[in-house]
Amino acid sequence: MARKAVAQELSRERILEEARQLFAEHGYHTLTMRSIAKAMGYSHGALYYHFKEKAELFYALVNKDFHTLLERQKEMISRSRMGKKGQLEKLMLEFIRFGLENPYHYEIMFMINDAELQLYSRTLQAQCLDLFSTVVRSALSLQPGNEQKMYTMPWSLFMSMHGFISYNIRYRQSYEDVKRLAELHVDFLCEGIRA
Known part of the structure; x- marks a missing residue:
């Protein structure tokens, strides 16, 4: 009872x-x-x-948050054609939006600096990066001469988005506060694919 x-x-x-x-x-x-x-x-x-125990509670948080992010990304990808630059831009903006609309989630998922805790999130982080990398490589494949960028570009783009999100979380900026800057940032990053 x-x-x-x-x-x-x-x-x-x-x-x-x-x-x-x-x-x-x-x-x-x-x-x-x-x-x-x-x-x-x-x-x-x-x-x-x-x-x-506390570790079970923490893992449940990380697992739930990554599942939410991955579902949002997959849903967004399913609405557009693979390889299109617009698809990549939308995916990047969706990632930035998620981070800034959910700062506590994002900090737990990507910013906790503890080796023991990173074990809980490493596999899920890799799934997010793999999905993102697939979209980046698909966009790169449409442009001749991008073969050398296939493995370095996804990581560089991801780290640049992470820096943008982390900086704005630190200064308590919402997505709406920096929406235009986010769009310009993503547009600038995608220039690297066209170059």
Whole structure:
């Protein structure tokens, strides 16, 4: 009976949303299940009903966020023709939008500087980069003479977008605040494919 009451008053989704912000603000190692529960106004037992340990909670966050990002990217790709420059530009803008509209998600997914925690996200990061690389290489293949860029360009473009997102997260800029700059940035980056 007590478990049912806990499940009704504290959902897994609510824990994930509030824990995401706490992890981004305070860091993984600073928090405990007890401190997360206290910040939410619950006993730590309420969290253990949904998650056995902090690592499981963190992995659930990372997994959910990457799944959301990948689904948004795949959906966007399915609406356009593979290899078109416009498809790549839309994909890049979608990635920037995701990062700036979800700064706590993005920080946990791509900016946590901890070797142990990176183990949770490395495979999922690789899936995002692979999808992005496929679109970049497809666009490159339409232009003769781009063979040497096939393996360096995806990483360079990705790192440039990451820098743009990280900088704007640091200064608390929303996507709407920098939308025009994002469009110009993506257009500039895509010039490298045409050159």
